[in-house]
Amino acid sequence: MQNNVKKQNSRARKGHKQRNLGIKTNCDSVKFKSNQAACEYVQATTKKVKNENAIYPIITEETPNSEKRIQSQQNSSKLENLIGDAFGKDLSSFTFNNSLENNQEEEQETLNEFMRDQVKFEEIYSYQKNYLNNQNEIQSHMVAILFDWLVEVAHSFHFKRETFYLSRNYIERYLLRQPNVLIAKFQLLGVAAIFIAHKCEEIYPKTLKDFHRLIQDQYTIQEIEEMEVAILKCLDFRMNPNTPIFWLNYYTKLWDEYIVDKELNVSLKERSNESYYRYRELVQLFDVCLIDYRFKKDEKITALSLIYLVIAKSMQIFEDYGKMASQQAEIKCFFDSNHEYNQIFRQFIDQSDLYLHFDRKIEFKDLRDVVCETTKYFILRFDNALPRVLLNNQDFIDELQHEELLSFQTYNRNTIETINYLLKQKQ
Structure with a gap:
């Protein structure tokens, strides 16, 4: 959202940094x-x-x-190998230097007004899928x-x-x-x-x-x-x-702001190892959904649905994600229930400035079908290795602004394998 400003502010620093690192x-x-x-x-x-x-x-x-x-x-069997434990991560591979994080100074009202303008701006770029x-x-x-x-x-x-x-x-x-x-x-x-x-x-x-x-x-x-x-x-x-990742980043920012005064320790962009890997899990699921041509749902709804599922997984609401991925009955039943998590997420959507179109706000019920459909992508085996540019570069990680550190594209070699498996299951 503020990419152009960040690029100008960090141009000189990044030039010096990349020369020292000799990245090739x-x-x-x-x-x-x-x-x-x-x-x-x-x-x-x-x-x-x-x-x-x-x-x-x-x-x-x-x-x-x-x-x-x-x-x-x-x-071993195909399905068992596709399903991975997203939380079996090595959190000792790097650490965050929280003292270098900049304060967010932009007023929320100004941000909301800007984002409403962005939704209206999308009209000139809209196209059928x-x-x-x-x-x-x-x-x-x-x-x-x-x-x-x-x-x-x-x-x-x-x-x-x-x-x-x-x-x-x-x-x-x-x-x-x-x-x-x-x-x-x-x-x-x-x-x-x-x-x-x-x-x-x-x-x-x-x-x-x-x-x-x-x-x-x-x-x-x-x-x-x-x-x-x-x-x-x-x-x-x-x-x-405005690309889908633009909206995903906006929604994750809103979620982290929403839970500041809540008894939830499930942030997505906090400068910590746990949040970093949670965000990595989210964007890899988002990648595989949008790479799969057969998934043609609205990208904003897809982003919110994945946030809903990833946070629920972090809170260990569901025990067997393999079963949930292959049978959507459990997630449908849970979504329609009056569970405390549903109340929290419904309140998040109601209070946040989330627009599907310029004249229509997103409602919690809009997520139901997409939540059920995106659940099947949780068979993806997550790749939690650091991006190549960050490997063995703790100093580089410390110097980066957190949004910049999160922005590097990562590649999951299991993406096509997962899409092919889902295609065969559907046939």
């Missing part, structure tokens, strides 16, 4: 084969570029770093694979989550306006979209050659440039929408 990002040449059969993985060759900080093939049966994990998974209806070659599983790969690209380049979500927005709007995009140009569309997005969002942009290394066996630099121009023209140069 390299990537592999990747072949994109999204015309393969739905939900299949095929082996693809990977060409190393300088070091091991590489992006793996986006469609692969096995990767070197996950070979042992995949072998161990085969020794059935963008595959006018596509002959591109199918839903191909969209999931492309988005998953773009998350991995953003993670490898140390980009912010906003960068990925901007590229996702560009791709969906382009597919809606441009019918019958060829599958041979689909990865080119993804690379050009994240190339544009990173120039809009990142303080230190990469060169076009950095992105060309991702697909140098497929397309030329000139083709990337031509696709970039095509996207800009197709979208009428409207490249600054």
Whole structure:
């Protein structure tokens, strides 16, 4: 919400900091084969570029770093391996220096007025989510694979989550306006979209050659440039929408403010290890929901529903999340009950400035169907490793503002596996 101000204030500091750290990002040449059969993985060759900080093939049966994990998974049932304990984390990997956190000075009334303006602003960027209806070659599983790969690209380049979500927005709007995009140009569309997005969002942009290394066996630099121009023209140069992660961050901020005077120790953005991992769990669930094309619910409702479920999980309201993920009856019964947690969350929604549209506020009952549907994504095995740029950099973590630390995109290698499993269960 205040990204532009934060970027200007931290530009000099980040430049000095990154020079000292010597952060370097390299990537592999990747072949994109999204015309393969739905939900299949095929082996693809990977060409190393300088070091091991590489992006793996986006469609692969096995990767070197996950070979042992995949072998161990085969020794037990599929569902048991997908379901992970989100709280079995190593909280000793890093610590927070709370003395460096800045005070929030903005008045709540001013913030609410600004956010209402943002909801109204969305009207010029609104679009239908059935963008595959006018596509002959591109199918839903191909969209999931492309988005998953773009998350991995953003993670490898140390980009912010906003960068990925901007590229996702560009791709969906382009597919809606441009019918019958060829599958041979689909990865080119993804690379050009994240190339544009990173120039809009990142303080230190990469060169076009950095992105060309991702697909140098497929397309030329000139083709990337031509696709970039095509996207800009197709979208009428409207490249600054409010993305879903923008609203998720706003709702988490409101939740933390709401529980200040409550007997709840389940914050999402407090500068502590527990809150950090809780937030990481939330955004990984949010990623997998929005990567899955079949999930077309309103993104604001999805964000609030996941906050509802993640907080409930932190409070240990439900005992068996495996059962809850496969059978929604329990969560439906609980949501309709007069449980104290439901009263707290209903009050949070009623008192907060949450608008679905400019003229319609969100109500607690609006969450019911989406809460039940998003529960199934809790079979996702969470990846709680620190983003690559933060590994072994305690000083870097201490210097960062907390919002900036939370903003790095992370990649969960179980995303496509989870979506494929859910697809097979539905068939």
